[in-house]
Amino acid sequence: MRVLFTTHTAKSHLFAQVSLAWALRAAGHEVHMAGQPDLADDITRTGLTAVTAGAALDLAAQMESYEPNEHDGSGDGTVQDPGAWEGTGGADDYRAIAERYEYWTDMTEIRPQKLSYEYMHGVFTAMTTQVFQQYSAPVMIDDLVRHARWWRPDLVVWDPLTFAGPVAARAVGAAHVRLLFGLGPVSL
Numbered sequence: 001m002r003v004l005f006t007t008h009t010a011k012s013h014l015f016a017q018v019s020l021a022w023a024l025r026a027a028g029h030e031v032h033m034a035g036q037p038d039l040a041d042d043i044t045r046t047g048l049t050a051v052t053a054g055a056a057l058d059l060a061a062q063m064e065s066y067e068p069n070e071h072d073g074s075g076d077g078t079v080q081d082p083g084a085w086e087g088t089g090g091a092d093d094y095r096a097i098a099e100r101y102e103y104w105t106d107m108t109e110i111r112p113q114k115l116s117y118e119y120m121h122g123v124f125t126a127m128t129t130q131v132f133q134q135y136s137a138p139v140m141i142d143d144l145v146r147h148a149r150w151w152r153p154d155l156v157v158w159d160p161l162t163f164a165g166p167v168a169a170r171a172v173g174a175a176h177v178r179l180l181f182g183l184g185p186v187s188l
Helices: 011-026 037-045 057-063 090-105 117-137 140-153 163-170
Strands: 002-006 032-037 050-054 155-158 175-178
Touching: 002 011, 002 140, 002 163, 011 032, 011 050, 011 155, 032 037, 037 050, 050 140, 140 163, 140 175, 155 163, 163 175
Parallel strands: 002 032, 002 155, 032 050, 155 175
Antiparallel strands: none
């Protein structure tokens, strides 16, 4: 059986999949691990076959450029360089937009009184439309589908943040499964 794994460009996401990938490989199955080019060397170091898909995300550089919000729970805090928006409405517009964006993409909120349905719906809407779409950009989907059409996997095992995985599986008629690296939805 041919098994294609897809992973998000973070070592923690990759390493959560490596043991299952190696178990399948040790059982005699062919295994490929797909991810953005930033992770290709790490995939290769695990001994698995690396497949690059999409453009580099360079998460390390994104994290270094992020100026953390020193927020005290009030929603106020520091933002990145206001000069970045010179000539587009000024620093005040930049601050207002950055603070609104930070408010709706802050996944660290833990105060129960803030965790309403409306707040969480807003956060997940913002994350889905503004953040997650870069994780499986159209170029990544195209590359992954192209590889799947060439290699013809029987099963695609996809990371919860790599939405290109089920698309590639569907394109070639392969079965697919989402591999969680933590708690998943609980049904009562």
